[in-house]
Amino acid sequence: MAIKNLKYQEEKIFKILMILSAISIMSILFHIIGTILYKGLPGLSWDMVTKLPGGGFYLGKEGGVLNAIVGSVYLIIGSLTISLFLSVPLVLYINFYLPVKSVFTSIIRFSFDILFGVPSIVYGAFGFALMMFLGIRASLMGGIIAVAFLIMPIMMRSFDEVARLLPRDLPDALLSLGATKYEMIKVILRQLMPGLVTAILLAVGRGIGDAATVLFTAGYTDNIPVSLNQPAATLPLSIFFQLGSPVEEVQNRAYASALILTGIILVLSFSARYFSSKYSKNKI
Amino acid sequence: MRYIRLVKDKSARQIMLGIAIFSLLLLLVIGLSLFLKALPIVKEKSLWVLLTSGNWKPFKGEFGFLPYILSTLYVSILAIIIALPLSMLTSIYLCTYASKSIRRIFEPVIDLLSGIPPVIYGVWGSLTIVPLIADKIAPHFVEFSSGYTVLAGGVVLAIMILPLLVSVLLEVFRALPKEMTEASLSMGATKWQTVKKVMLRRSVSGIIAAIVLSVSRAFGETIAVLMVCGNIPLVPHSLFDACYPLPALIANNYGEMLSMPSYESALMLGAFLLFIIIVIFNGISRLTLNQIEKRYSL
Amino acid sequence: MKNIGAASLSENRVSDYNEITLRKLPASHSISIRDLNVFIGNNHILNDINLTIPEKSITCIIGPSGCGKSTLLKTLNRMHDETPDVRIEGEVYVDDENIYGNNINVIDIRKKMGLLAQRPCPLPMSIFDNVAYGPRIHGLKKRKAINQTVIQYLQYVGLWDEVRERIRTSASSLSIGQQQRLCLARGLAIEPEYILGDEATSALDPISTRKIEEMFLKLKEKYTVILVTHTLRQAKRIADHIVFMYMGRIIESGPTEEFFNNPKDKLTKDYLSGSFS
Numbered sequence: 001m002a003i004k005n006l007k008y009q010e011e012k013i014f015k016i017l018m019i020l021s022a023i024s025i026m027s028i029l030f031h032i033i034g035t036i037l038y039k040g041l042p043g044l045s046w047d048m049v050t051k052l053p054g055g056g057f058y059l060g061k062e063g064g065v066l067n068a069i070v071g072s073v074y075l076i077i078g079s080l081t082i083s084l085f086l087s088v089p090l091v092l093y094i095n096f097y098l099p100v101k102s103v104f105t106s107i108i109r110f111s112f113d114i115l116f117g118v119p120s121i122v123y124g125a126f127g128f129a130l131m132m133f134l135g136i137r138a139s140l141m142g143g144i145i146a147v148a149f150l151i152m153p154i155m156m157r158s159f160d161e162v163a164r165l166l167p168r169d170l171p172d173a174l175l176s177l178g179a180t181k182y183e184m185i186k187v188i189l190r191q192l193m194p195g196l197v198t199a200i201l202l203a204v205g206r207g208i209g210d211a212a213t214v215l216f217t218a219g220y221t222d223n224i225p226v227s228l229n230q231p232a233a234t235l236p237l238s239i240f241f242q243l244g245s246p247v248e249e250v251q252n253r254a255y256a257s258a259l260i261l262t263g264i265i266l267v268l269s270f271s272a273r274y275f276s277s278k279y280s281k282n283k284i
Numbered sequence: 285m286r287y288i289r290l291v292k293d294k295s296a297r298q299i300m301l302g303i304a305i306f307s308l309l310l311l312l313v314i315g316l317s318l319f320l321k322a323l324p325i326v327k328e329k330s331l332w333v334l335l336t337s338g339n340w341k342p343f344k345g346e347f348g349f350l351p352y353i354l355s356t357l358y359v360s361i362l363a364i365i366i367a368l369p370l371s372m373l374t375s376i377y378l379c380t381y382a383s384k385s386i387r388r389i390f391e392p393v394i395d396l397l398s399g400i401p402p403v404i405y406g407v408w409g410s411l412t413i414v415p416l417i418a419d420k421i422a423p424h425f426v427e428f429s430s431g432y433t434v435l436a437g438g439v440v441l442a443i444m445i446l447p448l449l450v451s452v453l454l455e456v457f458r459a460l461p462k463e464m465t466e467a468s469l470s471m472g473a474t475k476w477q478t479v480k481k482v483m484l485r486r487s488v489s490g491i492i493a494a495i496v497l498s499v500s501r502a503f504g505e506t507i508a509v510l511m512v513c514g515n516i517p518l519v520p521h522s523l524f525d526a527c528y529p530l531p532a533l534i535a536n537n538y539g540e541m542l543s544m545p546s547y548e549s550a551l552m553l554g555a556f557l558l559f560i561i562i563v564i565f566n567g568i569s570r571l572t573l574n575q576i577e578k579r580y581s582l
Numbered sequence: 583m584k585n586i587g588a589a590s591l592s593e594n595r596v597s598d599y600n601e602i603t604l605r606k607l608p609a610s611h612s613i614s615i616r617d618l619n620v621f622i623g624n625n626h627i628l629n630d631i632n633l634t635i636p637e638k639s640i641t642c643i644i645g646p647s648g649c650g651k652s653t654l655l656k657t658l659n660r661m662h663d664e665t666p667d668v669r670i671e672g673e674v675y676v677d678d679e680n681i682y683g684n685n686i687n688v689i690d691i692r693k694k695m696g697l698l699a700q701r702p703c704p705l706p707m708s709i710f711d712n713v714a715y716g717p718r719i720h721g722l723k724k725r726k727a728i729n730q731t732v733i734q735y736l737q738y739v740g741l742w743d744e745v746r747e748r749i750r751t752s753a754s755s756l757s758i759g760q761q762q763r764l765c766l767a768r769g770l771a772i773e774p775e776y777i778l779g780d781e782a783t784s785a786l787d788p789i790s791t792r793k794i795e796e797m798f799l800k801l802k803e804k805y806t807v808i809l810v811t812h813t814l815r816q817a818k819r820i821a822d823h824i825v826f827m828y829m830g831r832i833i834e835s836g837p838t839e840e841f842f843n844n845p846k847d848k849l850t851k852d853y854l855s856g857s858f859s
Contacts, residue, residue: 011476018377021370022386025450026393028443032400032408039411090307093300099666108304110570111311117497117566118314118559119504120402121531125555126314128538129321149310156307169703173765176659176697177716177772178689180293187715191706209401212506212531216538236403240507243407258407262400269399273392285721286689 033262040259043252049260053222053253057233057242061249065257068238070224071140075232076208078144079151083203086148087156088196092185095163096171109160115153120212123150128216141228143218150213151203158202162195194275201272205265211236235261311563318559321552328546334553340517342537347550349557351519355434355527358520359509360502362438363445364495370442371449372491376479378450379457398447406511409440414512422524429524432514437527440512441505445498452497452573456490457483459580490576493569500565504558506531530554612637612806613658613776618672620653620662627653629830631672635823640798640807642821642838644814646858650830651810655778658808659695660688677775693720696769696805698782702761704753705768709736709745712753712764716772735767739797759790766797777801779809783816795820814854818842826850 047064054062094105127146136142170191174184189196211234219231220241235257242254325334325347337348378387410432418431460483468478484491514526515536534554537547613635620628628650635641643651653662660681662668673680681691705712713732722728732749736742741763745756753764762782769777779798783791798820801807811817817824817838824841826834826849834841834850845851852858 007474007477011474014373014476015377015381018373018381021373022377022382022390025370025374025397025446026390028446029393029397031412032404035408035411036404039407086303086307089300089303093304097297097300099664102666104304108308110567110574111308113570114563114566115311117500117504117562117570119501119506119531119562121504121506121534122314122318122555122559122562124538125534125552126317129317129552133317149314152307167703169699169701170705171664172661173697173699173703173705175664176661176692176695176699177719177768178693179719180289180689182293182296183289183719185296187705187707205399209399209403211401211403212535215507215535236401236507239403239407240511243410243511255407258404262404265399265401265404266396269396270392273395286687289689289719290687 033266036255036258036262039255040257040262043256044259045256048253048256052224057220057222057238058245058250059247061247065233065235065238065242065253065260067222067224068233068235068257069260071218071221071232072208072235074140074225075143075147075214075218075234076204078140078228079147079207080200080204082144082148083152083155084200087152087159087199088189091156091160091163092189095160095166096185096188097181112153112156112160116157118153120150120210123147124213124216127213131217137229138217138219138231139229140218140225140232142216143214143232143234144228146213146217147207147210150210151207154206155199155203158199159192159196162192162198166192198272198276201268201275205268205272208268209236209261209265211240235264315556315559315563318552318556322549322556325546325549325553334550338519342544342547342550345546347546347553349530349554351517352528352530352533352554353557354519355513356503356529356531358434358527359437359441359513359529360499362434362523363441363502364499366438366442367446367449367498368495371446371453375450375453375457376483379454380475380479380483394447394450397443398451402444402505402508403511405440405444406508409436409508409512413439417524426522426524430514430526432512432526433524434513434520434527435523436512437509437529438523440508441502444505444508445501448501449494449498452494453491456487456494456573456576459490459576460486461580487576489572493572493576496565496569497573500562500569503565504531504562506535510535530558534558612677613808614675615657616673616675618654618657618670618674620650620657620671621669622653622665623667627830628657631832633825633832633835635806635808637806638802638804639822640802640809640820641823641825642817643808643810643825643827644817645827645833646853647812649827651827652780654827655780655808655810658776658778659692659697661697663688693772694775696766696772696774696777698762698766698769698777698779700781701785702758702765704756704761704764707753708750709753709756709764710749713767713771716768720772731771735771736764738770739763739767740793741767757790759786759793762786762790762794763797766794775805777805777807779807779811781810781812784812791816826853828853 045064049064049069050066051064052067053065054060057067090108094102094108098105123146127142127149130145131137131142166188170188171184174187179187214234214237218234220233220237221231222233225232239254239257239261242250242257245251329347334347335349335353337346338350339346339348340351378390382390413436414431416431417433417436418429421435422429422431422433464486465478465482468482469475473481509529510532513529513532515528515532516526517528518525520527534551537551615631615633618628618631619626631654643654645651656662657670657674658676662670670682672682674682676691676694679686705715707715710732713735714728717728717731722731733742736745741760744760748755753761756764762785777798783794786794795816798807798809802822809821821838824835824838825832826841828849834845834847842854845854
């Protein structure tokens with residue numbers, strides 16, 4: 001009897017611990033979002049998103065972070081384009097050109113699993129080395145290249161996951177109509193569109209929030225870049241640099257930027273979720 | 285017409301093959317270029333000296349990586365010590381006791397946690413964890429601490445690797461065949477006994493893989509750690525000392541390094557070390573996880 | 583604007599499919615398989631198949647599951663090309679041409695063979711575009727001709743009146759029976775000479791099944807139809823010729839009447855009496 005009691009006591013204790021840890025993980029999330037809201041809301045104003053920093057981003061008390069917002073958008077558009085052009089054909093190739101259990105496919109998947117784990121600072125360093133090799137200075141172009149490397153594995157893995165689940169019916173139906181493989185993947189891409197959108201949203205979320213990659217490569221500036229050779233400010237770096245400023249107004253600007261970035265990430269994350277759930281509904 | 289179609293098909297195939305080969309080489313190219321950049325400093329000083337010396341005086345040509353390596357290790361190990369019990373308990377809860385609706389609530393929580401950018405974690409850490417340590421925790425143990433410490437780095441990192449740990453652990457537990465746990469339950473074992481005797485015992489390799497994967501994630505984390513660690517290049521002696529992990533070193537000195545070739549090379553060596561360790565760690569754990577998936581999916 | 587609205591479509595609609603002149607067929611129009619052996623990995627799936635399939639009739643391939651009937655069907659439009667470890671020996675003559683010979687383009691073979699798969703698989707596009715897809719990739723450019731083709735084949739499968747109001751909506755909105763008829767129309771639109779059906783009614787309800795079966799009976803006036811079927815009753819209902827396979831071999835084949843009334847082989851008798859299935 002005593003043993004049996006102990007058995008249930010133990011289960012009870014661990015169950016409580018489990019629920020506690022789940023609750024604590026959840027409350028950490030809310031605490032983070034709450035803190036950012038609490039600190040960021042006072043500094044948030046229309047000027048924040050419509051004006052360049054007045055008097056320099058580090059000491060100037062006036063203005064906003066338009067330079068960083070636009071810089072981040074430029075940067076992510078550029079790197080997204082590059083990584084789309086690489087990862088979409090790659091995923092289609094390994095899923096629909098190569099045979100199902102090809103060794104090549106599993107090597108590529110494995111190497112992308114590893115690339116996915118490579119930290120952003122390493123992509124930054126590699127991007128920097130590459131830029132020096134190509135003779136590019138810290139610029140929008142440099143940032144685009146480095147971030148493209150960073151987000152390509154994210155996009156490839158997420159898109160690959162959807163492509164793998166596509167039933168073989170569709171490729172077979174297309175081939176039996178006499179389509180070439182190229183014609184076949186064009187139609188398949190249409191079917192996989194929601195999955196691709198999810199992959200893009202994930203990649204954008206990661207790319208737009210990462211500081212370590214752009215630190216070396218994109219530089220920082222008070223202005224909006226007008227060409228690829230000019231340095232570009234980015235949102236994560238605007239938070240990082242402005243937080244280090246001794247001026248209180250600038251620090252508040254950093255908190256407001258943090259709020260803006262968090263808002264962007266939340267929107268991206270929820271829309272990714274929406275698209276992927278919509279997609280899985282379609283499949284069943 | 286037919287000819288054009290076939291040509292299109294063929295060229296698409298060639299381009300795709302090219303991209304596939306390129307992406308296969310990517311890992312190699314990254315490693316090689318970092319290695320070549322790091323080569324001058326390794327030639328100048330022996331690797332052993334670089335790794336075991338504690339002197340970091342770039343302007344005198346001394347590059348001892350020991351404080352950085354130890355800092356990285358301490359912070360990452362602390363992070364996994366904090367994060368592992370939390371994530372184990374949570375993931376066991378989610379895949380045994382929790383109802384479907386709780387699971388559905390929890391999924392976006394994990395998603396969001398993993399989506400929040402490092403710099404936001406850094407801001408949050410410096411706003412909450414750092415003062416907490418400086419004012420509430422450290423005074424019980426040491427005379428003075430700025431709060432920017434190993435402990436702060438460990439806590440922030442722990443939270444950052446939580447989502448990865450939980451999702452990989454969930455994957456590992458879900459890979460177990462249902463019959464296994466059902467058999468145990470049908471013999472009159474409680475759920476908790478089943479968890480202990482069947483689930484955990486069967487997924488040891490998966491749990492280790494998850495740990496290795498998260499530790500390597502922690503190794504490479506840069507901005508968040510940099511913002512809460514204090515960045516003093518000395519070997520830390522307690523949880524309440526400041527520390528200076530390797531990624532933070534690279535990030536902090538990017539501006540200066542152009543002027544001195546050996547400095548640049550030293551920093552690139554740092555990046556290469558990170559890269560190679562993380563590749564090895566990732567490789568091993570991914571292989572293990574793939575194996576687990578294969579073993580049960582048949 | 584590549585597509586036009588449903589309204590302008592109805593202007594050139596054709597009242598009855600019988601008025602359409604379907605593609606003229608070549609003089610010799612048959613399939614003959616000689617000494618065919620198919621291996622998947624180390625498994626010998628098809629063993630010394632010799633078979634001639636008569637034109638303008640329905641040939642049903644029956645047999646227990648795993649006997650190789652689907653594999654045999656796939657060899658006819660070279661769908662095995664997509665699987666790496668399949669080895670094919672022997673000859674398959676379609677219109678007096680060995681489709682496993684040299685200088686054969688797989689696209690041409692597949693264009694000759696309209697396949698109706700087990701489950702309908704509409705392409706991720708509108709109903710109209712589903713039917714138009716085949717003709718378009720095979721080089722039909724003129725909008726009027728495409729419209730006409732689409733209407734013609736939708737009418738042929740009896741779907742036109744059901745879908746003419748929503749011809750631009752996604753094909754996945756159709757019922758599963760309608761989807762299967764759409765797939766048939768899509769297959770016919772590439773103007774094949776042969777119709778292959780791989781258990782084409784197994785996913786359908788009885789009413790949709792009957793519609794598809796009626797379709798096959800209509801099709802055999804112009805096409806050579808080869809069906810793999812899972813039910814003996816269906817074979818009895820619509821087949822002109824039966825091929826009975828077991829363990830990768832053809833055990834017996836012949837005209838339907840004779841096959842069912844007077845089976846020669848003991849295995850056939852056992853199968854027909856339901857000793858195994």
